[in-house]
Amino acid sequence: MKKDVIKTLSAHLKGQHVSIAYPEATDPRVLGAAVRLKADELVDPVLIGNPDEIKEIAQKNSWIIDGIEIIDPENYPEYDQMVAAFVERRKGKVDEAKAQTMLKDHAYFGTMLVYMDKADGMVCGAQYSTGDTVRPALQIIKTKEGISSTSGAFLMIPRENDGQRLIFADCAINIAPSAQQLAEIAVVSAKTAEMFEIDPRIALLSFSSKGSAKSDDVDRVVEATKLAQELAPELPIDGELQFDAAYVEAVAEKKAPESKVAGHATVFVFPEIQSGNIGYKIAQRLGGYQAIGPILQGLNKPVSDLSRGCVEEDVYKVSVITARQAQMG
Ligand SMILES: CC(C)(COP(=O)(O)OP(=O)(O)OC[C@H]1O[C@@H](n2cnc3c(N)ncnc32)[C@H](O)[C@@H]1OP(=O)(O)O)[C@@H](O)C(=O)NCCC(=O)NCCS
């Protein structure tokens, strides 16, 4: 049995009052997780929604929400400042009338709370699609200096927590990444791996291993591998590799005997979102892996998405990760 990574992160958060905004506070999975996080003193939740509705759901489930901040967008005293800050941030793209309409959307409202330092991070996506969760963050929070694209990684934990933890990326954001974007995803995913005490050995995945097949898509992964190696020469990065060559030592010996990563990879970079999203769900649903994420990488402040198929425990764990990201800056 390995050390529980969520417990390790939680130890840093205990009593530190990192605040997380929840735009879907009337979803019982979200509210239940927020109540537990507050009781465990890991997060100060900021619940967004109608206070009466939130209180009714809490009462029905015998959850105590005393002391948890609730912000009702319909009666927010700093609403005018928020509208002005939004118009300023989206200069030339959003006028005041449009901002008023857009801020009725709780994901935009919650993202603005983070932007205005009213919350340290945000967790959303139990009901909102990934696109609708992430778009406000891309437009308002934006990426860190030197990072052109946000991407979504999953922490993959063997169900019994008895084997190697892995990172899968990008499973959530970039529909058709260029070689440059893939290279950036490889490097930023190594940083995410380190947050979970995973020694990063990064494989750029393909349907080809070391020239076994030819196509433009394979060429893109080969190019991305070169770029990633240039971006982070200190990291073990290799490609193009099929999943079995990247993961299974015996296969690696046949398909990529010279590679230092093949057979030992811990960070798997998928060539595009279709394979990434399908791949993580297969590992989760058939392979018995716990999939935590998507953890958004490269934003100025942490905003996390959820899968709409999530359960309360997923919201709890993603919140812990988001709060830790906020703490680490
Ligand atoms: C993420 C996503 C919503 C962005 O697409 P979009 O809404 O069409 O966004 P746009 O192209 O209009 O761009 C909006 C802003 O975000 C920025 N942006 C878009 N993609 C970005 C990325 N990957 N990283 C950083 N910024 C990005 C744009 O530059 C633009 O900024 P600006 O308005 O300040 O100029 C889209 O790529 C998407 O739907 N991805 C798949 C999500 C999904 O369904 N995943 C599967 C389930 S997890």
Ligand SMILES: CC(=O)OP(=O)(O)O
């Ligand atoms: C991450 C993901 O696939 O999200 P959803 O299941 O909500 O589409």
